Amino acid sequence: MNENNTDTPSPEACAGEIFELSGSKFAPDVAAELWPKILRHKWFMSEKLGRDIGLRTACIDFIENMDQVHKEFMAYRQPDFLAEMGAQTVSREIWDTISDSQPPKQLVERRIILPLTEEKLARKHGVVPPKTIIFFGPPGTGKTHFVKAIAGVLSWWYIEIAPSMLMADGADKLGANLRNVMEKARQLEKAVIFIDEFEEIAASRDMATRIDKSITNEFLKQVPLLKNQGNKILLVCATNYIRQLDSALLRPGRFDCIIPVGGLDDEGRKTILRHYLSRLNTGDINIDQITALTDRFTPADIEYMFQKVAQLAFELEYRGKQDYKVTTETFIEVVAQIPPSLTDEIIEEFRQDSATYSRA
Numbered sequence: 001m002n003e004n005n006t007d008t009p010s011p012e013a014c015a016g017e018i019f020e021l022s023g024s025k026f027a028p029d030v031a032a033e034l035w036p037k038i039l040r041h042k043w044f045m046s047e048k049l050g051r052d053i054g055l056r057t058a059c060i061d062f063i064e065n066m067d068q069v070h071k072e073f074m075a076y077r078q079p080d081f082l083a084e085m086g087a088q089t090v091s092r093e094i095w096d097t098i099s100d101s102q103p104p105k106q107l108v109e110r111r112i113i114l115p116l117t118e119e120k121l122a123r124k125h126g127v128v129p130p131k132t133i134i135f136f137g138p139p140g141t142g143k144t145h146f147v148k149a150i151a152g153v154l155s156w157w158y159i160e161i162a163p164s165m166l167m168a169d170g171a172d173k174l175g176a177n178l179r180n181v182m183e184k185a186r187q188l189e190k191a192v193i194f195i196d197e198f199e200e201i202a203a204s205r206d207m208a209t210r211i212d213k214s215i216t217n218e219f220l221k222q223v224p225l226l227k228n229q230g231n232k233i234l235l236v237c238a239t240n241y242i243r244q245l246d247s248a249l250l251r252p253g254r255f256d257c258i259i260p261v262g263g264l265d266d267e268g269r270k271t272i273l274r275h276y277l278s279r280l281n282t283g284d285i286n287i288d289q290i291t292a293l294t295d296r297f298t299p300a301d302i303e304y305m306f307q308k309v310a311q312l313a314f315e316l317e318y319r320g321k322q323d324y325k326v327t328t329e330t331f332i333e334v335v336a337q338i339p340p341s342l343t344d345e346i347i348e349e350f351r352q353d354s355a356t357y358s359r360a
């Protein structure tokens with residue numbers, strides 16, 4: 001017999017079978033739910049012991065230890081869930097590419113990392129580590145990068161759930177797929193579950209014409225389930241459009257923290273510049289000058305600038321047939337071709353959103 005035995009008898013037959021095997025009486029509808037689990041337990045125990053344990057033993061053992069059996073089975077399935085959900089490990093070093101001055105690094109450290117790493121002290125003072133977080137901010141400001149950095153610094157699994165994955169079977173399956181993913185997620189230990197482009201699935205009910213509106217309701221059901229679970233799971237959702245999210249989701253009690261991820265100051269840009277500069281073949285570099293040139297650049301703009309600089313250097317050496325060293329002049333030339341992503345309008349909108357929605 002395999003784990004996915006499908007020939008389920010009628011509820012009455014299930015109740016009859018269970019009574020005959022174990023002497024325990026269950027209402028037919030309860031028995032019908034238990035029956036596949038008993039079969040699964042027989043399979044699981046037989047696998048564990050390396051011999052067929054028989055249906056009677058499995059049934060009695062299952063009924064005596066129902067809770068424990070469920071937990072054990074789920075723990076056994078954890079590697080499968082991790083593989084199915086595409087869990088990745090992330091290097092700790094990502095955290096170090098973010099300057100202390102780059103918001104919200106210090107906030108994330110105080111509110112998320114420390115309560116999870118200094119558990120005893122947090123418990124002593126009644127600090128409850130957040131379990132559900134929203135990052136919002138303009139495109140390219142480093143939201144995804146922050147989530148990965150958190151997983152890396154905690155040494156937890158990083159699991160990214162794309163809305164397209166949840167919508168793969170059509171809009172009407174969105175709620176069911178979300179429930180399915182969250183059920184698996186709740187069985188995990190030490191995992192950061194990241195839902196990017198959250199507005200795609202959680203837009204305000206008045207705006208959500210494309211998708212089934214029940215998704216917000218499903219989400220509202222899943223969040224408390226996740227919070228009640230004792231294990232170490234962090235659900236992080238990111239969006240560029242916080243205003244579009246259903247206000248029911250943004251109310252206190254749903255998401256523990258709503259955190260803006262905005263522009264970089266000089267120190268923040270300099271840290272990223274240093275990080276990417278270390279990969280280039282450099283000559284004379286004035287980092288302060290490049291920092292000044294890249295005012296209003298997002299991390300994504302900086303990354304793009306470095307790609308262009310690298311390509312230019314490569315081509316110049318290829319054509320010139322001699323060592324080409326990247327200098328401040330190379331950056332001056334390339335920066336002129338890249339308009340900064342953060343405009344006055346975007347900055348103002350983000351400032352307003354930060355004032356309206358932030359909650360730590």
Ligand SMILES: Nc1ncnc2c1ncn2[C@@H]1O[C@H](COP(=O)(O)OP(=O)(O)OP(=O)(O)O)[C@@H](O)[C@H]1O
Pocket residue numbers: 097098099137138139140141142143144145146239240272275299300303
């Ligand atoms: N502090 C940083 N140091 C180095 N690279 C960074 C840093 N922050 C972000 N990046 C890089 O900049 C790029 C953009 O960042 P990221 O993808 O995290 O932005 P985002 O806010 O998630 O964007 P979007 O809204 O488009 O999803 C990524 O390639 C990322 O690796």
Ligand SMILES: [Mg+2]
Pocket residue numbers: 143144145196238
């Ligand atoms: Mg992103």
